[in-house]
Amino acid sequence: MPVIRRAESTDAPRLAELAELTFRHTFEAANTPEDMRLHCATHYGEVIQAREISDPEMATLVGEHDGQLVGFAQLRWGHSPDCIKAERPAEIQRLYVREAWHGKGIAQDLMAESIALAKAAGADQVWLGVWEHNPRAIAFYRKWGFAEVGAHVFPVGTDPQRDIIMTRVLGSK
Numbered sequence: 763m764p765v766i767r768r769a770e771s772t773d774a775p776r777l778a779e780l781a782e783l784t785f786r787h788t789f790e791a792a793n794t795p796e797d798m799r800l801h802c803a804t805h806y807g808e809v810i811q812a813r814e815i816s817d818p819e820m821a822t823l824v825g826e827h828d829g830q831l832v833g834f835a836q837l838r839w840g841h842s843p844d845c846i847k848a849e850r851p852a853e854i855q856r857l858y859v860r861e862a863w864h865g866k867g868i869a870q871d872l873m874a875e876s877i878a879l880a881k882a883a884g885a886d887q888v889w890l891g892v893w894e895h896n897p898r899a900i901a902f903y904r905k906w907g908f909a910e911v912g913a914h915v916f917p918v919g920t921d922p923q924r925d926i927i928m929t930r931v932l933g934s935k
């Protein structure tokens with residue numbers, strides 16, 4: 763099974779590649795090539811992911827198997843939308859797994875570790891935005907006790923898409 767660990771600066775090139783690949787696999791069919799290109803050009807790249815890995819307001823986790831990155835999750839502190847009523851919210855900004863690894867437990871491990879990290883940092887809620895037409899991800903988050911509390915706009919290139927906001931209160935268990 764893959765090992766989950768904190769990303770290091772040397773992971774930036776492979777993380778950038780994985781992030782773009784998994785984003786494209788997930789959303790390519792539903793977006794124009796130009797919107798995909800615009801989104802990827804502004805969100806993925808070695809320099810961008812290196813900055814994210816070292817950002818003190820973020821935590822990046824990777825799943826690695828036989829020297830290959832097979833999934834990643836990124837937590838972010840700071841901003842939260844008005845529908846999140848929390849003292850110290852943490853956002854799961856991204857959680858992506860290579861298609862060959864869907865349904866094999868690595869997403870569970872990344873989520874469990876993300877929640878543990880958020881709790882350790884004193885968060886009282888973990889929230890996320892998920893595209894309204896991403897039923898597999900929504901089912902996954904519901905399984906983890908996330909509930910819908912609102913929506914916001916997530917632009918992909920020039921296309922303002924609707925993301926559902928889901929949140930989970932972090933108790934003691």
Ligand SMILES: CC(C)(COP(=O)(O)OP(=O)(O)OC[C@H]1O[C@@H](n2cnc3c(N)ncnc32)[C@H](O)[C@@H]1OP(=O)(O)O)[C@@H](O)C(=O)NCCC(=O)NCCS
Pocket residue numbers: 784788857858859860863864865866867868869870891892893896897898899901902905
């Ligand atoms: C979202 C993601 C991390 C979940 O990981 P996973 O390993 O696929 O998750 P699981 O298989 O444990 O759970 C998915 C659930 O959705 C269900 N499911 C699959 N396809 C579905 C569909 N079309 N509609 C509704 N539910 C669906 C599965 O049956 C499973 O539920 P079950 O365990 O009760 O059977 C992974 O699918 C992924 O990386 N997807 C692409 C990237 C992505 O969408 N990331 C989230 C962006 S917000």
